[in-house]
Amino acid sequence: MPGVDLNYFIRQANKLTEKIEQRKVALAEETVEGKAGDGLVVATANGVQEIKGIKIDKKAIDPADTAMLEDLVIAAVNAAIAASKDHMQKELAKVSGGIKIPGIT
Secondary structure, three states, X not given: OOOOOHHHHHHXXXXXXXXXXXXXXXXXXXXXXXXXXXXXXXXXXXXXXXXXXXXXXXXXXXXXXXXXXXXXXXXXXXHHHHHHHHHHHHHHHHHHOOOOOOOOO
């Protein structure tokens, strides 16, 4: 097609990819929380779906019912990962203008 500068589009795509990668690095420093059992168990994840911490209220610890505590930990971790994924998608959409780039956003 005459008048189409393919190199321009490639440069723009490279700039966008660079901005997205920079944002992903910043997301690794941001945290979100997932809670279970009305906050008895709180899991903290960063913006790239890594669990950074788990806090368990002493009220959730019942030696006679370890299954309940295990379920609360799983629920809190799953909630933190879901919150992290949602946060990451929203933040990367800001950078990419909502454009989905396979393997990047």
